[in-house]
Amino acid sequence: MPLTVTVGVDGSPQSLAAVDWAAREAELRGLPLRVVNAWQMPYPLPEAPEAREALEHWARRVPRETGERVRRAHPSLELTVEQTDGRAGEVLSAAAEGSALLVLGSEGLSGMAGYLVGSIGHLLLGEVAGTPLVFVRSAGSGGREPVPDGPVVVGVSDGADAPLGFAFEAADRRGCPVRAVHAWRVPGYFGYGLVSDDSLTSGHDQREAARLADLVRPWRERYPAVPVHEETVAGRAVDALTDASDGGALLVVGHRTRRLPVGARAGSITYGALHHVPIPVAVVSYR
Incomplete structure (x- = not known):
């Protein structure tokens, strides 16, 4: 299986900014883009069939609309979109394997919205070794567009x-x-x-x-x-x-891998x- 640029999405503005950056990076690298959405099925499920159908419809909306966004902006980019039932941290940690890098949305440490921000994204800093992680902030959370020809x-x-x-x-x-x-x-x-x-x-x-x-x-x-x-x-x-x-254009920092109690x-x-x-x-x- 070839390496991919993998990006985690949850529909938040931060994750959409991450998708846009990841798509450009995949084109630069000549690699496929893999969009991963983790969604944990609620338990117990609603008894009414209509309620279950509505739940599944809204769950599928995030990966579907994200895929459409990428295809419009990058029609020649090889793209796969996945939705996996499970906890976000576990799903994204597994997705990092075989990836050239894993891209996540970020609001900074003070942000509260979005499961890719805060505890999950920062948990992955300690759990994912060997695969670089890239954190992208949206304009609404204080992010700036990187300068293309900047250092x-x-x-x-x-x-x-x-x-x-x-x-x-x-x-x-x-x-x-x-x-x-x-x-x-x-x-x-x-x-x-x-x-x-x-x-x-x-x-x-x-x-x-x-x-x-x-x-x-x-x-x-x-x-x-x-x-x-x-x-x-x-x-x-x-x-x-x-x-x-x-x-x-990008800041690169090192993270020394070490295990603590x-x-x-x-x-x-x-x-x-x-x-x-x-x-x-x-x-x-x-x-």
């Missing part, structure tokens, strides 16, 4: 090769630059006035810039046609990535990016 912004840290590879591949596919951002923490003693010589701060920044260059160099060599801008920032990574994403969880940078960044955010796991 692919990627947060860079030690050992996180997978997000860098995803970012360079995405930029190469779009014909746009990569903006590689590395945030570093100011040593605590700077804040207590114990260091008056700014040369120490600038020296630290120079070391971090050299470290960033070393991490990016293999990908520059692999994708020589992709322009790269490297940026080191002293401060919080979430703030640096939010600022760098302004005018961007309460299950796998994404880190604060990932959650912060999903909360603050208005353009699509790709979360790429690494060990």
Whole structure:
């Protein structure tokens, strides 16, 4: 079975924004688009046949209208539309297998509407490993259309090769630059006035810039046609990535796969990016 770009839908504005982004991405990749709608059959079912028919009619409406939306905008795109009876998290986690990426709608962490937003989407961050997740916000939830020729912004840290590879591949596919951002923490003693010589701060920044260059160099060599801008920032990574994403095509962040007693969880940078960044955010796991 060939890889697909898979998108979860529930009829909300956020999921429709995700469908539109996923369809364009599938065309860029030359892959089929798979639209998945999870719908759990209520129990007990209504006794009246008319009530059951009405229930099934409204349940089928979301995948049907979503499929029509995609076919109108992308008539040549290979498309499959599925509706699966089951819990959304389980259905989408299974759908991620064999997918090049899984695309979901998002309102940010404060959003309450739509089962793909909030608990389900964030649960998948811990459950889905090996398949990148892309979160797309609608205009109504503070999202912005990505700038087609804007940079692919990627947060860079030690050992996180997978997000860098995803970012360079995405930029190469779009014909746009990569903006590689590395945030570093100011040593605590700077804040207590114990260091008056700014040369120490600038020296630290120079070391971090050299470290960033070393991490990016293999990908520059692999994708020589992709322009790269490297940026080191002293401060919080979430703030640096939010600022760098302004005018961007896509933000790529890494998610270190780790198991905790309460299950796998994404880190604060990932959650912060999903909360603050208005353009699509790709979360790429690494060990």
